[in-house]
Amino acid sequence: MIRAESLRKSYDGLTAVDGASFEIRPGETFGLLGPNGAGKTTTIHMLVGALQPDAGSIEVAGAPDPSRAEVRRAIGLAPQALSLYAELTGEENLLFFARLHGLRGARLRDRVDWALGFAGLREKARQRVGAYSGGMQRRLNLACALVHEPRVLFLDEPTAGVDPQSRIHLFANIEALAREGRTILYTTHYMEEAERLCDRVAIMDRGRILDCDTVPALLARHGGRAVIEAELAELPTEGAVLPGRIDGKILRVETERPLEDLAQVASAGAKLSSLHLHRPDLETVFLALTGRSLRDG
Amino acid sequence: MSRIVILALKDLRLLWRDRFGLFWILVFPLVFALFFGSIFGGIGGARRTPLKIAVVQEDESDAARAYVERIAASPALQALAMEREAAWEAVRRGNRSAFVAIRPGFGEALGRLLEGGAPALELGIDPARTAEAGYLQGLLVESLFASMQDRFRTVAPGLRGPEVTVTPVSSAGSRPHSPFEITFPSAIQWALLGCAAGFAISLVRERTAGTWLRLRSGPVTRAEILAGKGLACYCACIVVALLLLMFAVAALGVRLGNPAMLALALASSAACFSGIMMMVCVLGKTEQSVAGAGWAIFTLMAMIGGGMVPLIAMPAWMITLSNISPVKWGIVALEGAIWRGFALSEMALPCAILWAIGLTGFGAGVRLLARADR
Numbered sequence: 001m002i003r004a005e006s007l008r009k010s011y012d013g014l015t016a017v018d019g020a021s022f023e024i025r026p027g028e029t030f031g032l033l034g035p036n037g038a039g040k041t042t043t044i045h046m047l048v049g050a051l052q053p054d055a056g057s058i059e060v061a062g063a064p065d066p067s068r069a070e071v072r073r074a075i076g077l078a079p080q081a082l083s084l085y086a087e088l089t090g091e092e093n094l095l096f097f098a099r100l101h102g103l104r105g106a107r108l109r110d111r112v113d114w115a116l117g118f119a120g121l122r123e124k125a126r127q128r129v130g131a132y133s134g135g136m137q138r139r140l141n142l143a144c145a146l147v148h149e150p151r152v153l154f155l156d157e158p159t160a161g162v163d164p165q166s167r168i169h170l171f172a173n174i175e176a177l178a179r180e181g182r183t184i185l186y187t188t189h190y191m192e193e194a195e196r197l198c199d200r201v202a203i204m205d206r207g208r209i210l211d212c213d214t215v216p217a218l219l220a221r222h223g224g225r226a227v228i229e230a231e232l233a234e235l236p237t238e239g240a241v242l243p244g245r246i247d248g249k250i251l252r253v254e255t256e257r258p259l260e261d262l263a264q265v266a267s268a269g270a271k272l273s274s275l276h277l278h279r280p281d282l283e284t285v286f287l288a289l290t291g292r293s294l295r296d297g
Numbered sequence: 298m299s300r301i302v303i304l305a306l307k308d309l310r311l312l313w314r315d316r317f318g319l320f321w322i323l324v325f326p327l328v329f330a331l332f333f334g335s336i337f338g339g340i341g342g343a344r345r346t347p348l349k350i351a352v353v354q355e356d357e358s359d360a361a362r363a364y365v366e367r368i369a370a371s372p373a374l375q376a377l378a379m380e381r382e383a384a385w386e387a388v389r390r391g392n393r394s395a396f397v398a399i400r401p402g403f404g405e406a407l408g409r410l411l412e413g414g415a416p417a418l419e420l421g422i423d424p425a426r427t428a429e430a431g432y433l434q435g436l437l438v439e440s441l442f443a444s445m446q447d448r449f450r451t452v453a454p455g456l457r458g459p460e461v462t463v464t465p466v467s468s469a470g471s472r473p474h475s476p477f478e479i480t481f482p483s484a485i486q487w488a489l490l491g492c493a494a495g496f497a498i499s500l501v502r503e504r505t506a507g508t509w510l511r512l513r514s515g516p517v518t519r520a521e522i523l524a525g526k527g528l529a530c531y532c533a534c535i536v537v538a539l540l541l542l543m544f545a546v547a548a549l550g551v552r553l554g555n556p557a558m559l560a561l562a563l564a565s566s567a568a569c570f571s572g573i574m575m576m577v578c579v580l581g582k583t584e585q586s587v588a589g590a591g592w593a594i595f596t597l598m599a600m601i602g603g604g605m606v607p608l609i610a611m612p613a614w615m616i617t618l619s620n621i622s623p624v625k626w627g628i629v630a631l632e633g634a635i636w637r638g639f640a641l642s643e644m645a646l647p648c649a650i651l652w653a654i655g656l657t658g659f660g661a662g663v664r665l666l667a668r669a670d671r
Contacts, residue, residue: 045510048513048514049513049514050510050513050514050670051670052670069516072514072515072516072517073516075514077510077511077514079507079510079511081507081510082507083506083507083508083509083510083511084506084507084508085307085311085506085508086506087311087314087315088307088310088311088314092310096303096307097511097515099303100300100303100304100512100515100516100517101515101516102516128314144511145511154514
């Protein structure tokens, strides 16, 4: 459904995207995970035809040129920066973007009504967007991308600056869209979002795709082993065999079978005052691939 | 409904909602137009403020006194008798535009005109008011000539001075009825300039609001987005011009001349400035830079096109240069429609030039926009 091959883009001598290649299958939710400045937004702008790549090729919805009208009718974009007319009402924003996509008559009214319901804004439909809360504006931003019923969705950090309640609402919306079989490209710098929503994830940093696979496969390749950290209430008796190593009262076990190792700790008669299990996650993967934390940018 | 119309309606709706922006685009151009119209024409008739002069009476003869009385009676002058030194100081300080000294022997020379007498006047002028020196000289000579006529009437009763008849040259029935009819075309040009300058920032606003990216990812081309802005600006220009027309007709007694030609002139002027706006709006990436560039370009056009200083007051090279300004052609077309009584064939040249400039502005805007998006 979407294919990017060796995409490159530079601004004033600074390379924003450096040979990015990936492919997104129909109906897949694909995540681009990377810190701010990794090149995610520039990649999306090239895929929707708003920017011309310096090199490389693109295929979106079966066409090599995303600026073609039939491709643009098939795609929907929810940009990272809110892209709404604050002086218009929520309904007027939806009507405007829907009309631009050629919707008319009953279908226009039906789709706008659906989009207002999707965003949970039916009661606020005739209020100016400037008076909406940040979360409501985010939901409308997403609804405007969906009002013409696109097959392919580009969601660029759709939860940026959103309160937890609205974030949950947005997650539910995106999961519903995925269940409907839409193809979604989702960019984020929150690993939890990528893990929860995406079928496959590409790790992006400094304009390059470092690896791309399902989350379990990425964890298996780069995540390392789980870590059990336990504080011992009493030191074990001499002769007791514990996995891992003890540093003062802290027992630390790196393991691929945490339950079995915990059972061994219990059978050795060790009394624990606290226990933590650290499983590898995409943060660990990013750290392993770049030597930096996702939050370091 | 075409996408261009959808885009234009959205912009007009946004304009309507933005009351502050509405003031700058609809109301301020009217204020601008009325201000310049009143400067050039004088609302309520052709009355001008009388020129303030000092009169230094250095000849006490009857003829000299009669001459001074004649000057004082002129509605174009406000004369005040002063001593020479006081008159000099009044002009130097700018309190009086000039002084006129009636030199000793003035009356005697007036009585000996046929024997070669030359009545002597001295004119002291404020260097900042030299433009009025010629006007003042004309008034003084006119009064002098009238005094000479009085003198000759006693010597030769049948003698009469020359008669000058003033005839306005225009088509039959199309003479301007009010001074504002003459300045009205400039006023309309200012209104359209103001409207276009106000609209120029709307494209940058799409970028700052983030909506530019959503528009560009939709099934709409750059040319359509720009044309949508142009159509909205065109509609706003027409509304501004109609508001100004209504005010001019109702309050200033302006007649509409030939309504069909007036519609053609207005449509052409609005198209021209909307086209220029479409080029100006892509000349910067911030509202400040576009607004600055817009006003700079539009003011320059008004300056060289006769929108600020009437073309007749310009040097020859400036009059030649004015041909590149759309303001000049807009004024020509509107004057032709309102009171010069132009036929369609005479309207064709200025209107064609205005449309050509507008379309060139649109084309240049599309090219610049494509370059800015790379």
